[in-house]
Amino acid sequence: MYSKSISELGAGLRAGEYSSIELTRLFLDRIGRYDGELNCFITLASAQAMAAAENADRLIRHGDAGPLAGIPIAHKDIFCTDGLRTSCGSKMLDSFIAPYDATVVSRLNAAGAVMLGKTNMDEFAMGSSNETSYYGAVRNPWDLNLVPGGSSGGSAAAVAARLCVAATGTDTGGSIRQPAALCGITGLKPTYGRVSRYGMIAFASSLDQGGVLTRSAADAAVMLQAMAGFDPRDSTSARESVPDYSAHLDAALAGLKIGLPKEYFDQGLDPEVARSIELAVTEYRQLGAEVMEISLPNSGLAVATYYVVAPAECSSNLSRFDGVRFGYRCDQPRDLEDLYKRSRGEGFGAEVKRRILIGTYALSAGYYDAYYLKAQQIRQLISEDFKKAFEKVDVIMGPTSPSTAFALGEKAGDPVTMYLSDIYTIAANLAGLPGISIPVRPVAGRPVGLQIIGNYFQEAQLLNIAHRFQQESDWHLALPTGY
């Protein structure tokens, strides 16, 4: 039951085989049983979930329920939820009860989805291993000694261990795709502007994008359908129309042109991961796709560029946490400056502080041109590389992550080594392009993700390409032992 797809569960609910209340209780029981060791959830919403399930059951009985009605999901704790703690993985927001819902949350509520709770994440989404969370690291259900990836690690581990059917996430530099890869699930980061950022706590506003972590591309299509679309409350929301994401899942891939960037298969890539990617590409050849080598000449600079752009925007966005209007306030401030400095110094963790400091430095007088302007120029070059590539190919494929999941603590002491875990995902954020990660052949029992990057607003095509692979393979159905 807990491994069924959204459409299977929806059919069962509508046929009256089980109720949403039963389904919700099943997943809450699983959370109770397994989350002690996994630490996927920061806050559970059991009472609200049961009420939402009851409401969904009523809608289903009346026959006016959509495909998500009664389906238990989880939200990354970066999305504001009215009346429920929204911590963003930080001490700063440990007692923050959001006074409104994020658009993503209100749209999924309106679709009848049942929110089980809020998932763990790297603090303010800054991390690639989920180890920077104030609430402790999340563990990978495939091996509890491994990280689940980050920053949407709680969502990824929860979906992989079947503690919820699907979960939301956000991706600023790989934070949906990388944990999806490391946990053996499907993770979709839509085009910048496709999903509203309203109520999604800002990290780097020109890069942040909400998306989904699911067990299959078909499930991702149903989730994205409910979330995508123009929102007047987000000033950078795209006015593009939203296609029917499930309608084209089965389209044939004959003649599809796939580009493999040679820079994504260099010496930094684990050879066994490379082999898994090659096997997946061979599968696509058999489905009728044409494969060619391409070049993204500036992709080697993506990490360097990102670590100027993202911290610069973060230093500006996180200035709102000042101990005055909401969030943590230090005890006994001597004066206003002490209030600001100690509230922020005590409320933020080490990685968030590092990024605020780097960003502040990059934007400070005398350094702006050398760092921030330079980074924006290289961002342009990286974006042009993709434009040129998409003149020749329909999609770009490569590894999501240079290695399989690493051990907890392995990279925690070395920020730059950690940053390089996102070497293949960051460029899509800089350009604003959509990307999806799907599970392919694992290496030594550890999941491997194939990344597919598409052109602007081509989510339907990415989902189609991912879905066709999942019809030919069963890596996405694999369940970690013990769950």
Next chain:
Amino acid sequence: MSLQRSDVENIAHLARLAVNDVELDAVAADLSTILQLVEQMNVVDTTGVVPMAHPLQMSQRLRPDEVSETDQRDRFQTIAPATEKGLYLVPKVIE
């Protein structure tokens, strides 16, 4: 670029962020390592390249100048650390 303790103190002041004295050297070392990574950008000549601030070439949307939100001050102030008579309280600024 290698940062010293005094650089970190200066940046931390600009960011209004308290950094413990005992952590200053470690933070300076971490930030210097990150800046070394960032300075890989210098290998590319970017003369004449138009900086890209945003992934979508969009201009800022305007809306009619009409009231679209209701007054929720009381609700928003319930989550504030300290308020009084609808005002946010901070330590005395003017003597």
